Amino acid sequence: MTFLEMLQGAQGRNRSMLCVGLDPEPTRFPAQLKGDAQRIFDFCARIVDATGDLAIAFKPQIAYFAAHRAELQLEQLVRHIRSSFPHVPVILDAKRGDIGSTAEQYAKEAFERYDADAVTLSPFMGFDSVQPYLKYSGKGAFLLCRTSNPGGDDLQSQRLASVPGQPLLYEHIAQLAQGPWNLNGQLGLVVGATYPAEIERVRTLAPTLPLLIPGVGAQGGDAAATVKAGWRPDAPIVVNSSRAILYASSGADFADAARREALRTRDLLEAAKG
Numbered sequence: 209m210t211f212l213e214m215l216q217g218a219q220g221r222n223r224s225m226l227c228v229g230l231d232p233e234p235t236r237f238p239a240q241l242k243g244d245a246q247r248i249f250d251f252c253a254r255i256v257d258a259t260g261d262l263a264i265a266f267k268p269q270i271a272y273f274a275a276h277r278a279e280l281q282l283e284q285l286v287r288h289i290r291s292s293f294p295h296v297p298v299i300l301d302a303k304r305g306d307i308g309s310t311a312e313q314y315a316k317e318a319f320e321r322y323d324a325d326a327v328t329l330s331p332f333m334g335f336d337s338v339q340p341y342l343k344y345s346g347k348g349a350f351l352l353c354r355t356s357n358p359g360g361d362d363l364q365s366q367r368l369a370s371v372p373g374q375p376l377l378y379e380h381i382a383q384l385a386q387g388p389w390n391l392n393g394q395l396g397l398v399v400g401a402t403y404p405a406e407i408e409r410v411r412t413l414a415p416t417l418p419l420l421i422p423g424v425g426a427q428g429g430d431a432a433a434t435v436k437a438g439w440r441p442d443a444p445i446v447v448n449s450s451r452a453i454l455y456a457s458s459g460a461d462f463a464d465a466a467r468r469e470a471l472r473t474r475d476l477l478e479a480a481k482g
């Protein structure tokens with residue numbers, strides 16, 4: 209099954225556009241786990257178990273594991289997701305981007321070591337830096353396009369005078385991903401929920417691509433505006449929330465609180481479809 213087929217399956221089965229972001233920070237864990245990097249798997253597995261029937265995808269952020277020498281716990285976590293919620297795809301948030309020969313290693317890491325269904329990539333180094341990921345048929349790749357952070361403007365909103373139509377850089381990325389770069393048909397784009405007007409613009413330029421949209425929850429993006437701007441019946445959106453779900457409570461009830469916040473966000477997104 210391809211990444212896109214998995215996304216569509218999870219979207220229908222869980223009636224969801226919500227991606228649960230797995231960004232484990234031991235200093236924010238509840239008292240019984242607090243500060244213990246050996247318990248990253250335990251914390252994340254509890255979150256997965258509490259939210260797996262509400263999610264279109266899980267998105268572990270690799271830095272939160274690697275910084276604590278917890279790569280083996282990440283492998284274990286993906287195995288856990290596979291056995292408990294085999295229909296929910298895993299997007300490895302790695303934001304890789306390097307020359308082709310190195311990209312081959314990063315692709316192997318994402319798709320073979322961690323068994324991810326999709327990965328996030330920076331397109332800054334050009335097509336040959338993206339191509340190694342596309343050789344994995346059926347695996348997805350989300351290219352950073354208009355990111356959720358204010359500094360995204362520094363480069364992504366610059367006008368490209370030499371490209372026909374003089375698009376902004378993020379518009380050009382959207383056009384490339386919708387068109388010539390999409391060799392395996394599994395490309396998507398990352399657009400921040402904090403910029404609904406840009407989501408709408410990207411949706412116009414890339415009408416069929418899946419959009420990964422982080423920025424609701426802790427970053428304050430508007431869930432309803434996000435759906436109105438980006439959702440189309442035939443093109444999935446994957447709206448990520450990490451901290452607002454993971455740390456909904458710092459008490460022993462953290463998993464129940466995570467479920468309540470995931471349910472609230474899932475329902476808010478669904479209601480906005482109109």
Ligand SMILES: O=C(O)c1cc(=O)[nH]c(=O)n1[C@@H]1O[C@H](COP(=O)(O)O)[C@@H](O)[C@H]1O
Nearest residue numbers: 269301328355356422425426427449450451
């Ligand atoms: O690629 C991403 O996932 C990403 C892109 C972007 O533009 N903004 C963004 O916040 N992210 C990631 O999405 C998650 C957002 O986390 P919260 O702000 O806690 O919901 C983090 O893992 C970020 O690294």
